[in-house]
Amino acid sequence: MSQRLENKIALVTGAGAGIGEATSRRFAEEGATVIVTDMDGDAVERVVADITAAGGRADGRVQDVTDEQGWDSLVDAIVAEYGALHVLVNNAGIALPANVEDATLADWRKVQAVNVEGVFMGCRAAIRAMKSCGGSIINISSIEGIVGEPNTAAYNTSKGGVRIFTKSTALHCAKQGYPIRVNSVHPGFILTAMVEQGLASMPEDVSQEMLERLDREIPLQRMGEPLDIANGCLFLASEEAKYMTGSELIIDGGYTCH
Numbered sequence: 579m580s581q582r583l584e585n586k587i588a589l590v591t592g593a594g595a596g597i598g599e600a601t602s603r604r605f606a607e608e609g610a611t612v613i614v615t616d617m618d619g620d621a622v623e624r625v626v627a628d629i630t631a632a633g634g635r636a637d638g639r640v641q642d643v644t645d646e647q648g649w650d651s652l653v654d655a656i657v658a659e660y661g662a663l664h665v666l667v668n669n670a671g672i673a674l675p676a677n678v679e680d681a682t683l684a685d686w687r688k689v690q691a692v693n694v695e696g697v698f699m700g701c702r703a704a705i706r707a708m709k710s711c712g713g714s715i716i717n718i719s720s721i722e723g724i725v726g727e728p729n730t731a732a733y734n735t736s737k738g739g740v741r742i743f744t745k746s747t748a749l750h751c752a753k754q755g756y757p758i759r760v761n762s763v764h765p766g767f768i769l770t771a772m773v774e775q776g777l778a779s780m781p782e783d784v785s786q787e788m789l790e791r792l793d794r795e796i797p798l799q800r801m802g803e804p805l806d807i808a809n810g811c812l813f814l815a816s817e818e819a820k821y822m823t824g825s826e827l828i829i830d831g832g833y834t835c836h
């Protein structure tokens with residue numbers, strides 16, 4: 579078994595399900611000690627227990643990424659206990675589908691709070707810890723940060739924000755001479771609870787139309803799996819990506835080609 583993240587301490591947010599869970603498992607397989615965080619404490623316990631049972635190293639924390647103080651105390655606690663933080667995956671995210679006419683301001687703000695402000699606070703806290711030891715920050719954006727969808731006004735906005743915030747942060751770190759790389763990952767349609775719930779929230783004819791459209795429009799003709807994104811994150815976290823910063827890794831079965 580290769581150990582591409584040997585001796586690395588990695589924090590993954592929203593790691594109780596879907597892409598975050600798969601990324602945590604993949605990182606642990608490659609030798610990282612993974613700090614698994616999520617709002618859902620039961621999910622955190624389950625993921626940590628599974629990783630440990632498979633012979634990996636993981637520790638769990640309940641975390642709401644919108645909690646500013648929580649970010650600083652979490653990163654301080656990781657550095658105090660493990661000596662460093664080398665990798666952060668800002669993965670936690672929510673989607674509340676609505677078009678520009680139907681969206682409520684409360685839902686709009688909720689989406690920005692988790693998807694944009696959470697990523698900002700995570701980067702800020704991690705940079706403080708990584709300045710001396712170096713690190714890799716991976717912000718999970720989306721293809722929805724690159725192309726628009728009529729029914730995801732707030733989500734589109736948040737993921738576009740993550741995309742360009744990543745570049746600003748990468749430039750700041752480089753300019754300061756910090757040994758920190760910052761990149762974004764843009765998953766296409768990945769079969770997780772988020773997509774299942776999104777489809778379930780639509781009228782049946784709309785979700786059916788969307789599924790048929792996806793089959794037609796994804797060049798590889800299928801949705802992706804969480805592991806497809808986890809492998810991209812692994813690459814960016816590892817030394818193999820040592821010359822990459824501010825870049826966008828699109829993993830979408832070719833969806834954004836046209």
Ligand code: NAI
Nearest residue numbers: 592594595596597617642643670671720765767768770772
């Ligand atoms: P998911 O809904 O399956 O899992 C998200 C996890 O984040 C859940 O365990 C949830 O409890 C946690 N979470 C939600 N709000 C939180 C908060 N405030 N603080 C801490 N944890 C919180 O989602 P999925 O599909 O795994 O998505 C992960 C990331 O990938 C998200 O940022 C999402 O926007 C992005 N993404 C997903 C795509 C997909 O097709 N599934 C496509 C493109 C991007």
